[in-house]
Amino acid sequence: MSDPLKIGIAGLGTVGAGVVKMVQTHGGLLARRAGRPLEIVAVSARSKGKDRGVDLSGFGWEDDPVALAKRDDIDLLVEVMGGEDGPAKACSEAALAAGKHVVTANKAMLALHGQALAELAESTGAALRFEAAVAGGIPIVKALTEGLAGNGISRVMGVMNGTCNYILTKMDATGASYAEVLKEAQALGYAEAEPSVDVGGIDAAHKLSLLAATAFGTRVAFDKVEIEGIERITLQDIKNAADMGYRIKLLGVAQQNQDGIEQRMQPCLVPSASPLGQLEGVSNMVVVEGDFIGQTVYQGPGAGEGPTASAIMGDIMDIARGYNIPAFGQPAKGLAQPNTSSQGSDAAYYLRFSLTDAPGTLAKLAAILGAHQISINRMHQYGHDGITAPLVIVTHRTARAALDVALAEICALSASLAEPVALRIETL
Numbered sequence: 001m002s003d004p005l006k007i008g009i010a011g012l013g014t015v016g017a018g019v020v021k022m023v024q025t026h027g028g029l030l031a032r033r034a035g036r037p038l039e040i041v042a043v044s045a046r047s048k049g050k051d052r053g054v055d056l057s058g059f060g061w062e063d064d065p066v067a068l069a070k071r072d073d074i075d076l077l078v079e080v081m082g083g084e085d086g087p088a089k090a091c092s093e094a095a096l097a098a099g100k101h102v103v104t105a106n107k108a109m110l111a112l113h114g115q116a117l118a119e120l121a122e123s124t125g126a127a128l129r130f131e132a133a134v135a136g137g138i139p140i141v142k143a144l145t146e147g148l149a150g151n152g153i154s155r156v157m158g159v160m161n162g163t164c165n166y167i168l169t170k171m172d173a174t175g176a177s178y179a180e181v182l183k184e185a186q187a188l189g190y191a192e193a194e195p196s197v198d199v200g201g202i203d204a205a206h207k208l209s210l211l212a213a214t215a216f217g218t219r220v221a222f223d224k225v226e227i228e229g230i231e232r233i234t235l236q237d238i239k240n241a242a243d244m245g246y247r248i249k250l251l252g253v254a255q256q257n258q259d260g261i262e263q264r265m266q267p268c269l270v271p272s273a274s275p276l277g278q279l280e281g282v283s284n285m286v287v288v289e290g291d292f293i294g295q296t297v298y299q300g301p302g303a304g305e306g307p308t309a310s311a312i313m314g315d316i317m318d319i320a321r322g323y324n325i326p327a328f329g330q331p332a333k334g335l336a337q338p339n340t341s342s343q344g345s346d347a348a349y350y351l352r353f354s355l356t357d358a359p360g361t362l363a364k365l366a367a368i369l370g371a372h373q374i375s376i377n378r379m380h381q382y383g384h385d386g387i388t389a390p391l392v393i394v395t396h397r398t399a400r401a402a403l404d405v406a407l408a409e410i411c412a413l414s415a416s417l418a419e420p421v422a423l424r425i426e427t428l
Contacts, residue, residue: 002036005320008074010065010091011081012045015105015132017052018309019078024054030313034320044068044091065091069100076101076319078312080132084108092117099124101324103315105132105308111206111222114213118332128327129315134207135160135284137307138300139314143288144214145329151290153215155255157426160265161204162282162302163191164230164250168267169280172238172247178231190282200229204252205265211286212254212263214328218338221263228266232421237352240380240392241269241423246350247277251426260339268426269350275299276428287428346397348377348425351407356415357389365391365410372406374398388417394425 007023009016023030023038031037042060044067062068069077069091077095079102081088088109095102097120104110110117110130121128131141135158144153159165163185170181182199185191197203209222230250241248246269254263270276275297279285284302289295301307318324326332355361362381369376375396382390395403407420 004037004039005034005316006039006041006073006075007078007316008041008062008068008071008076009043009078009080010068010088011079012043012050012052012056013080014305015080015308015312016043016045016078017054018305019080019312020054020056021305022309022313030317034317036320038316038320041073042068042071066094069095070098074100076103076316078316079104079106080312082106082108084112089113093120096120096124096126096128099126101127101129101319103129103132103312103319105130105312107133107203107206107210111209111220114210114220114327115332115335118327121327122332125324127319127324129318130210130327131315132308132311134210135286135298136162136300136302136304137310138284138286138298138302139311140211140286140288140298141214142314143296143298144211145325148288148290148293148296149329151292153256153288153290155253155289156208156211156215156286157251157253157255158284158286159249159276159279160207160252160284160286160302161198161201161250162284163195163198164201164204165279165284165302166190166282167199168230168233168238168248168250171233171235172242175235177235178233196229199231201227201250201265204250208252208254208263208265211252212261212338213335215254215288216256216261216338217328217330217335218261219335220328221338221340224261224263224338224340226264226266230267233267236390237350237421237423240352241350242272244269244394245272246270246425247272248423249276249279251276253426255345257341257343257345259343260341262341262344264344266424268424270426270428274428344400346399347427348397349395349403350423350425351393351395352421353391353393353410353416354418355389355391356417357387358415361389361413361415362391364413364415368406368409369393369395372402374403374406400424
């Protein structure tokens with residue numbers, strides 16, 4: 001059997017400890033499958049004395065993760081500290097500059113610095129792998145770069161944040177409010193005390209930008225992702241969607257249009273009977289559409305010790321076997337900036353308004369929509385009390401740019417009591 005692959009782990013939280021546990025539990029199995037032993041040589045974390053539920057006594061210790069990355073006895077660095085800059089970026093750069101492989105779960109770092117890190121890796125012959133950064137335990141990066149490599153990809157979409165999916169499905173199942181379910185998710189550890197990165201769609205948008213780059217062979221363009229979170233989704237929206245045969249999901253979509261690539265992370269209505277519509281709890285799902293394969297669906301746990309450690313180990317095993325491909329499936333220097341779609345794709349929309357319950361209000365709203373060539377498919381007025389008149393409209397397919405102009409005009413009406421909610425209805 002070949003010499004061992006010597007590993008350093010920067011970060012010993014849930015995921016880092018999970019990688020240690022996996023190596024200690026399945027060391028013999030991993031060695032047989034890789035054709036060489038996997039040996040954890042040294043680790044780094046903030047506190048040396050903390051009990052992490054795994055035996056660290058046989059490993060070297062470095063207080064500084066950059067020092068860990070530069071150790072002569074390290075072949076591969078596992079970076080699971082998190083953070084878009086700071087120590088995570090510094091130790092990854094140090095490792096790659098020294099020709100050491102890097103496996104990371106850090107989607108924020110890659111969304112902002114993935115291009116530079118990929119170029120650095122290729123310049124020194126090192127591997128940069130990030131399966132664990134996208135969709136948890138689902139091997140979607142490997143699917144795009146290997147299994148679907150013969151396809152021209154037209155669309156990648158999915159539910160990529162388990163916290164948001166948990167909140168939306170729990171609201172649907174229990175009738176509890178957004179605030180109530182968010183508090184429960186925080187108590188269960190699904191949501192952070194400051195949850196804006198998750199519920200605001202930022203975490204999922206980081207992942208989408210990495211998938212888009214891999215699918216379409218472009219540079220990562222996180223700044224081109226349209227982002228909207230789930231904070232404004234009410235229980236009434238969920239009930240209205242269900243009445244029409246839909247469920248609401250925080251859905252990431254990257255698709256190739258005639259005029260460029262469209263990237264958006266936003267709450268959408270999807271058919272209840274579709275795979276995405278049936279996705280429950282903290283699970284993730286990614287749907288890929290290719291010209292030869294058609295549509296393929298990938299589902300699995302989106303976070304946690306076991307799933308994330310499993311994804312990291314998949315990358316480690318490839319490197320142990322001597323398999324090294326460019327981080328995004330194509331040489332980094334050949335990746336171009338994506339040509340962003342200026343118009344986007346047309347769709348039907350669910351619109352919710354809060355209006356003054358007065359004669360002529362509905363006529364004014366319909367006139368504005370008509371003036372912008374927005375056709376009404378169905379309309380429902382519910383619960384009006386003589387003061388306010390909640391109104392739901394579903395449009396036929398329309399351009400988002402025209403809809404935005406119309407909604408701004410409606411919002412400016414004296415009869416409009418709140419900013420309208422507009423949710424895209426996504427076809428699958």
